Amino acid sequence: MADPIRVVQYGLGPIGSAIARHVVERRGLTLVGAVDIDPQKVGRDAGEVIGLERPLGFPIRARLSEVLAETSADVAVHSTSSYFKLFKPQITEILEAGLDVVSTAEELSFPWIAHPTEAEEIDAVARRCGKTVLGTGVNPGFLMDTLPITLTAICQSVDHIAVTRVVDASKRRGPFQLKIGAGMTPEAFQEKMATGRMGHVGLRESMDHIADTLGRRLVHYEEHMEPVLAEHPIYTPYVEVKPGQVRGLKQIGRGYTESGEFIVLTFIAALEAGDEQDIILIEGKPDLEVVLRGTNGDLATVAMAVNVIPRVVTAPPGLVTMRDLPPVHYW
């Protein structure tokens, strides 16, 4: 059997820690280091910080260079921020340190159209370093882009694509419940929404990923977000929602070609959102309807970030997207 792939986890929030735990339990991978800037975490044993019941024998470091002074590594799984402005120097640092990168950064999942300059810069760094970088996750990265793209394989024509994802936030972690506005007043929701740092990041990237892959040019985008309000009190371990307060959000992205609307992506995440499911409707020849249940966002993002590691380690250098890789799968 081949030597295990040596993994550094970069970023130890809830998702990063879950990825690190999954790396530890997967055959073929070894967690050799972990990076986080949180002073509460730095210096403590990685096993303790990520929530294992045993120590891993190495501490969390504030800087990647400190990790690599103590161990070699093949790949970093990067899970810090959604936004280029924040993650770009981190990705560059990892590539220049000689590691391949799997990132859960939403804006990195398909940046060629929304962030062409930054994408080209990262691509150039990756090629110069001979390393590969991929942004992925369950969404963006799979449900609203890779999977619909994959389904069009059995279509002779594609006229319109609609994907709706319903997430029942009651089953999700605290930061997620807060991120979707649960417990806010409608006014506070509107105010936070106005800052642009609210809700799901990635609708634009998923639309670009689909349209560009299918050879369509989107000439106009619309995004719309609104609060979903509670009609009765809701209590979770993390938040309390009074009637009239926000229990979640509904977000819609539409992409238009010159012939009209081509893609509509709807993301609903709320406490008591009801039946969790993803619905993919492709109008074309033939029309396809695909309904998925069980695509738990946290479990699925962790799985994707880890399952893709062997593909990224063997891919040619550069910034790649999911459409460039053979099917990612459990192994």
Added chain:
Amino acid sequence: MADPIRVVQYGLGPIGSAIARHVVERRGLTLVGAVDIDPQKVGRDAGEVIGLERPLGFPIRARLSEVLAETSADVAVHSTSSYFKLFKPQITEILEAGLDVVSTAEELSFPWIAHPTEAEEIDAVARRCGKTVLGTGVNPGFLMDTLPITLTAICQSVDHIAVTRVVDASKRRGPFQLKIGAGMTPEAFQEKMATGRMGHVGLRESMDHIADTLGRRLVHYEEHMEPVLAEHPIYTPYVEVKPGQVRGLKQIGRGYTESGEFIVLTFIAALEAGDEQDIILIEGKPDLEVVLRGTNGDLATVAMAVNVIPRVVTAPPGLVTMRDLPPVHYW
């Protein structure tokens, strides 16, 4: 824009003719020749034979060499037989003529375990000729293998995979209705079944494709087929079924690892089969349930055979399977 890819259609049964028609209507492809041994077709204009309303200006030829004496070509779409015994010399002939090959031959979709010697022989020919050959279609090729494999990308573990495909043969072409036994007596069905040339070909290949890709070794296979009987008279343009006669078939394949059953694939194709759908159930972490509607087998196989052409033309030489290629998609 790049020059169109020059396509020869090899085999002009119902599926081959539908592929040829679709090649004609797709931008980026040109149908430059067509091969069939049927004396009723040889010499007639290809447009007429495949069912276009206009001539294409070249005749059906009985041999590929005759086509290539008159035109150059890049790729052949091969659609003749399901079985290695019959298609192997044809595939070899196409590769040695210098063309890449997309084939709808079921046994070619994942032959590495069921037909290792033949697979290695074809792989060797392809490498020697610097050409690529792929077996694909909607099933095998997508619904019972590539798609479940793709879905495991969001799983942290996979314990069991079940796929059920229900095809309402009432909506399908005549040869398909006859192939599934419609109109036979149960006795005639059993007799024909005993010859081994009945029903869906590909359950074994799909099981091997999934298991091998996910790193499991199947140590035991079971296949079972039974007739589905009519309770009332059924009339189609192609066949008449009396009560008690066969209206279709149910076929089940099971694959076992040393730990027990890992895969069960169920294929039901019958007149009046009811709700057409495909159900993929993955037991693991998380459990996934995926239901597809609209995956019409004829439309979908034609679409897949054509959509994959650019992937096959650019793939490295050799015998490849769907798991080796980046996601195939409409373009």
